[in-house]
Amino acid sequence: MTGLVSTIVEAWQELRINKTRILLALIGVALSVAALTTVVGMGNLVREGYKASSERNGGRSATLNLGVYGPTMPDPEKLSQAYRGIQERYGIKYSTNVSQAQHGFQFPNGVQDVQLHVVDPGYGVIHRIEVDHGSWFADSDEQRFAPALVVSETFYNAAGRPNLTTDPVVTLAGAQKTTAVIIGVVPDQYPYPGMPPSAYMLTGAAEKAGVTAGAYGMSSQFEIWVQDAQAESLQAAITADLQQQFPGMEAQANRGDYASHGDPFAMVQLAVGGIAGLVMLLGAVGMLNISMVTVRYRVREIGIRRSFGATSQRVFVGVMMESVVATAVAGVVGVMLAVAVVKNPWIESKIAPGLTEFPPFPLEAAMLGLGAAILVGALAGAIPALVAVRVKVIDAIRF
Amino acid sequence: MEELVSLTAVTRTVRLPDDAELHILKGIDLAVHAGDHTAIIGRSGGGKSTLLNLIGLLDLPSTGEIRFLGEPVNHLSNNARARLRGESVGFVFQQFNLLPGRSALDNVITPLLYAKGSGFWRRRELAMEMLDRVGLSARADVLPNMLSGGEQQRVAIARALVRKPRLILADEPTGALDVETGQTVMALLDTVATESGSALITITHDSNVAALARACYRLEAGVLTAVDVPLRPGTPGAETSASDEAVGASAGAGA
Ligand SMILES: Nc1ncnc2c1ncn2[C@@H]1O[C@H](COP(=O)(O)OP(=O)(O)OP(=O)(O)O)[C@@H](O)[C@H]1O
Ligand SMILES: [Mg+2]
Numbered sequence: 018m019t020g021l022v023s024t025i026v027e028a029w030q031e032l033r034i035n036k037t038r039i040l041l042a043l044i045g046v047a048l049s050v051a052a053l054t055t056v057v058g059m060g061n062l063v064r065e066g067y068k069a070s071s072e073r074n075g076g077r078s079a080t081l082n083l084g085v086y087g088p089t090m091p092d093p094e095k096l097s098q099a100y101r102g103i104q105e106r107y108g109i110k111y112s113t114n115v116s117q118a119q120h121g122f123q124f125p126n127g128v129q130d131v132q133l134h135v136v137d138p139g140y141g142v143i144h145r146i147e148v149d150h151g152s153w154f155a156d157s158d159e160q161r162f163a164p165a166l167v168v169s170e171t172f173y174n175a176a177g178r179p180n181l182t183t184d185p186v187v188t189l190a191g192a193q194k195t196t197a198v199i200i201g202v203v204p205d206q207y208p209y210p211g212m213p214p215s216a217y218m219l220t221g222a223a224e225k226a227g228v229t230a231g232a233y234g235m236s237s238q239f240e241i242w243v244q245d246a247q248a249e250s251l252q253a254a255i256t257a258d259l260q261q262q263f264p265g266m267e268a269q270a271n272r273g274d275y276a277s278h279g280d281p282f283a284m285v286q287l288a289v290g291g292i293a294g295l296v297m298l299l300g301a302v303g304m305l306n307i308s309m310v311t312v313r314y315r316v317r318e319i320g321i322r323r324s325f326g327a328t329s330q331r332v333f334v335g336v337m338m339e340s341v342v343a344t345a346v347a348g349v350v351g352v353m354l355a356v357a358v359v360k361n362p363w364i365e366s367k368i369a370p371g372l373t374e375f376p377p378f379p380l381e382a383a384m385l386g387l388g389a390a391i392l393v394g395a396l397a398g399a400i401p402a403l404v405a406v407r408v409k410v411i412d413a414i415r416f
Numbered sequence: 417m418e419e420l421v422s423l424t425a426v427t428r429t430v431r432l433p434d435d436a437e438l439h440i441l442k443g444i445d446l447a448v449h450a451g452d453h454t455a456i457i458g459r460s461g462g463g464k465s466t467l468l469n470l471i472g473l474l475d476l477p478s479t480g481e482i483r484f485l486g487e488p489v490n491h492l493s494n495n496a497r498a499r500l501r502g503e504s505v506g507f508v509f510q511q512f513n514l515l516p517g518r519s520a521l522d523n524v525i526t527p528l529l530y531a532k533g534s535g536f537w538r539r540r541e542l543a544m545e546m547l548d549r550v551g552l553s554a555r556a557d558v559l560p561n562m563l564s565g566g567e568q569q570r571v572a573i574a575r576a577l578v579r580k581p582r583l584i585l586a587d588e589p590t591g592a593l594d595v596e597t598g599q600t601v602m603a604l605l606d607t608v609a610t611e612s613g614s615a616l617i618t619i620t621h622d623s624n625v626a627a628l629a630r631a632c633y634r635l636e637a638g639v640l641t642a643v644d645v646p647l648r649p650g651t652p653g654a655e656t657s658a659s660d661e662a663v664g665a666s667a668g669a670g671a
Contacts, residue, residue, distance in 0.1 A: 019531075019536050023529050023531075026529060030522065317513070318515055321515065322526065323498065324474060324501065325501075325502055325526055325527040326498055326499060326501050326503065326527060326530040326531075327530050328494070328498040328530075329494060331498075331530065410474045411474050414509060414513060
């Protein structure tokens with residue numbers, strides 16, 4: 018106990034005495050820690066952003082897209098029955114039809130074409146839809162008399178941003194003049210100026226409102242969400258199952274989520290991380306250099322200390338500790354710098370535009386930075402510490 | 417009286433770069449008892465520092481036996497010797513060897529950083545007490561380069577004594593000081609050592625310094641011979657022997 022405390026006291030004293038020299042070396046270490054931590058932290062954020070936007074497109078891991086293709090279109094009634102059967106047989110909890118449509122809406126400034134995503138309530142879970150205001154569809158929304166709508170920010174603006182608690186309605190253009198209720202607002206998927214308004218509508222409601230799905234000649238898709246571990250076996254089983262029900266056609270169950278394509282950032286992060294590692298190495302060499310100079314300059318001092326009872330372990334740990342204590346402090350500074358950079362709102366919005374809510378600074382990035390700093394300190398301290406131990410007292414105090 | 421260190425037929429030989437052997441010490445016999453004040457004189461290059469390093473556990477003999485507090489030092493590990501040195505030996509060097517950049521107080525604290533228990537935890541208080549004993553408590557926060565040579569050596573004496581060692585080894589403690597300052601410092605070292613009941617071995621060229629000791633040896637060409645303590649100029653011989661007895665009695669009581 019006394020031994021440990023006294024070693025730290027001694028190391029701290031040494032740091033105070035050699036502060037300018039050590040400070041210079043530490044700036045290098047702090048900067049490289051900052052670089053390393055920033056790279057890892059930013060990589061994390063970019064990945065989160067990419068994940069969020071690709072989940073919105075392709076669904077989260079693991080999403081299977083079912084489809085049956087052939088020379089003629091399969092009978093829609095039979096197809097939806099087959100899908101329902103699969104849901105029951107394989108215990109699928111979340112599923113959704115997805116089709117696209119286009120329909121005119123009556124806005125205060127006139128009629129505007131709206132891109133309609135016709136989906137089921139499960140779509141919200143599969144694509145991790147987060148609403149800014151209001152809520153996503155519930156199962157009961159299908160029974161509403163007036164179809165429910167979850168609209169994009171652009172749509173919401175065009176409708177004059179009405180208060181959602183008042184159940185605001187919009188009118189669909191056309192002979193039927195159906196009124197729909199806005200129940201939720203989601204951010205625009207690709208915010209660019211002049212983008213058309215879009216909205217989500219439930220499959221059942223779209224039918225009643227006379228919205229013709231399958232615009233652009235695209236047939237509707239059916240998506241199911243399954244557990245990662247079962248994705249592969251289910252894929253095979255469901256394909257075979259569908260194939261059997263639709264002989265002469267081609268049944269498919271493909272993964273559409275981002276995780277199925279592998280991690281697109283692994284290479285980039287590896288490269289940037291490698292560069293940061295090199296920078297770190299440079300910092301370590303700088304630190305080593307300074308420690309070597311400091312030790313040579315202090316040979317006499319070490320001799321004096323040994324004549325007053327410092328054991329060789331004590332000298333070793335003392336020199337090492339100095340370096341470690343110093344780089345640990347530099348590491349903390351570096352990590353703080355990295356957090357300041359990565360958590361900067363402007364930078365956040367630039368590197369992860371897909372995110373509406375930014376994740377906290379990743380702990381593993383901070384730990385990595387700090388760990389690297391301490392490792393550098395230990396490495397840069399070990400060599401001069403060995404030199405210090407080899408100092409012969411009688412030679413050191415001779416003049 | 418308790419024997420602190422004993423040397424029996426100790427030699428120290430070093431191999432020179434041209435492969436010749438240099439016999440620095442040739443068969444030294446010496447016993448140091450608690451409370452002894454011993455002077456070693458001799459020409460430069462005679463091997464005095466080499467001998468002192470052996471006594472202070474900084475070096476090991478080539479042949480012969482050294483016992484420290486009854487323990488043959490050859491049997492001790494490096495660490496055991498370091499600890500024993502920290503506990504029982506205090507060094508005073510010719511060039512003071514204060515740690516640059518640390519205050520006088522921090523210098524005196526240094527040996528206590530290697531102490532266990534209360535020695536470490538009460539280091540500030542103990543160091544302050546010791547600085548007070550050498551009359552420098554008012555200058556505790558001053559850096560060594562702002563102190564005069566005499567003051568620096570007084571700090572070094574405080575540092576050597578702060579762990580209350582049984583043995584103080586001083587290698588030409590007045591060598592870098594003018595005669596008058598040297599005398600004051602030496603008198604202080606002698607007094608403080610006497611007060612703490614520590615044995616004191618002083619290497620010196622100065623007969624005034626040697627005159628303070630109660631035993632004197634000459635080391636010449638690696639051979640140690642006992643000589644009479646030179647009389648201090650202008651001091652009657654009777655006075656030396658009187659103080660000798662007084663110190664012997666107090667040291668005996670302390671041991
Ligand atoms: N490690 C060593 N290698 C080679 N020669 C050495 C070594 N140690 C001491 N010597 C030589 O041994 C002799 C005695 O050295 P030492 O330092 O003990 O003398 P000294 O009596 O203390 O002299 P001074 O009064 O000048 O301090 C010197 O000639 C010195 O050069
Ligand atoms: Mg000498």
